[in-house]
Amino acid sequence: MNKAELEAAISTLDTFIQIFAVLVAIGILGEVGLGVRHWILSRRLAVIQHAEDLNQEGAIAAMNKEAEAARRDAGLAMERAGKAEENLGQARKDAALAEQHSAEANAKAEGFRLDIAKANERAASANETAERERLARLQLEAKLADRILTPQGRSQLTALAATFPHGTRIDICVFGETLEVAHIAQAISESLTAGGWTIRQWRVMSGASVRGILVGSDPKADTTIARAASGIISTLLAVGIGANPWKFDELVTGAAGAGVRYGPREPMDAPIKMFIGSKQ
Secondary structure, three states, X not given: OOHHHHHHHHHXXXXXXXXXXXXXXXXXXXXXXXXXXXXXXXXXXXXXXXXXXXXXXXXXXXXXXXXXHHHHHHHHHHHHHHXXXXXXXXXXXXXXXXXXXXXXXXXXXXXXXXXXHHHHHHXXXXXXXXXXXXXXXXXXXXXXXXXXXXXXXHHHHHHHHHOOOOOOEEEEEEEOOOHHHHHHHHHHHHHHHHOOOEEEEEEEEOOOOOEOEEEEEOOOOOHHHHHHHHHHHHHHHHOOOOOEEOOHHHOOEHHHOEOEEEOOOOOOOOOEEEEEOEOO
């Protein structure tokens, strides 16, 4: 390489050196500028990051506080739940005890009901027995009580007699000497007499006896006589005095029948006959 070529090469290199020096200067300036910018931005980022850290720490502290409060609430809730469970267990025990007491009470109540039912049954039986005894006593008293023709009974018997022909004849024989027989015979006789009938009455003694009141009518007489005899029986029964129909031909005393007859010295020939004896 000659001198000119060397000088040209050197000149070219100088040119490149200058160019690269400018480029280097530009790079240095760019690096410095970018470094300063980088530093500024880094500072800003650090400030922002610090603020975010502070905010995050505050948020974390608040969250921790809330978490602590939540833990406390959870603890209280668990404590209340434990108490509630304990109360539930006690309530179940109380319920079981109450159910047991209820079952015992029901059993006692059932026993009381059975006792009451038995007592009612015994009371009903006692009442039934007492009623039977009362009725039996009343029947016995009624059986033993004197026959009495009340004023109403007298009126009914008199009214009956008045419906038949005036002067209808009836012969009455009284058996026995008791006052009861005498009184009932007198009451019947007076009532029929008041109704317009004709009465003849005898007293029969010496062993003859009749129970109750027997009435018979002559079958040869007209139907009015039969109805009159039947009416006497019905009226006496209606006022509570026992009376029964009897065969007319069997109602005899004296020579043709039993006992000795005291009274009118006339034959017993009325179409209606009545025998009055003791109640029993």
